[in-house]
Amino acid sequence: MPELPEVEVICQGLRPHLTNRLITGIRCSGKPLRHPVPHAAMDELLCGQTIRTVERRAKYLLIATEDETLLIIHLGMTGNLGLFPHSTPVKVHDHVRWQLDNGLELRLNDSRRFGAVWLLPPEQARNREIEFFANTGPEPFSSLCTPAHFMALARKRQQPIKTFLMDSKVVAGIGNIYANEALMAAGIHPTRPACTLLEHDWQRLIPLIRRILTQAIGCGGSTISDFINASGEQGYFQMHFQVYGRKNQPCHQCGSPIEKIQISGRATYFCPICQQG
DNA sequence: ATGGCCTCCTGTATGC
């Protein structure tokens, strides 16, 4: 899926096109995504509303209207959002289309249908951190992301640090790619038990997580197979991967072959020489 | 409470 950088790139790309646009109609394929698409609720609460803000929280895109109704979109593994003229032929896996008053429509295309769409009425939307994001950890860039935060949650966690970083209850937005890359940058072995990281480890790791996410956003995200931004352009951060997808290729730091293992069922890449910490 | 496994679904790559 799009991880935090890819959702941020889509969010920034869509914002100028969606802000102050009127939603005039909603079309659905009828196929469920992760959950049934709330078509009727969107017809009732979203149609005729003007979009005021477009934001990101974790890997979710948040689109709020003038009366503070909140449309929440998650892209799962293969979800893509793009703007197209109404007349553009609908593609296979175009599951939701939000029609706008300027002849364009926002289309959610998702072949695997692991994505999801929710609609929160104004009251719930105002309390979204409690109503919807109660189990979502702080943003990586938030001042809440301190060594103390991570150490408190990791205190009894024997699980691998990589799995811990990917736990959205711990910190939002870090998926498989950026967990791999951040641990490489910090020289930390991905299987190291989370509870064994000391304060100075977190003091090093947290800024590296932020740096990598920032660089990825600056590159327009990472395009592995099918990620494209809202304008249909690819991202280029994959050119900067140090470990992800580089099994048996030489480490850019020391030249030894990058190894690939499974951790909690997820592909994990690391340099056995550079990541002994 | 913790951690590992499985599932949702489709497309693509790989191997026989």
Place this chain on the structure above:
DNA sequence: TGCATACAGGAGGCCA
């Protein structure tokens, strides 16, 4: 070429 199998950016549920 054709078919079977493995694997892929997420995340939540279930079970030990």
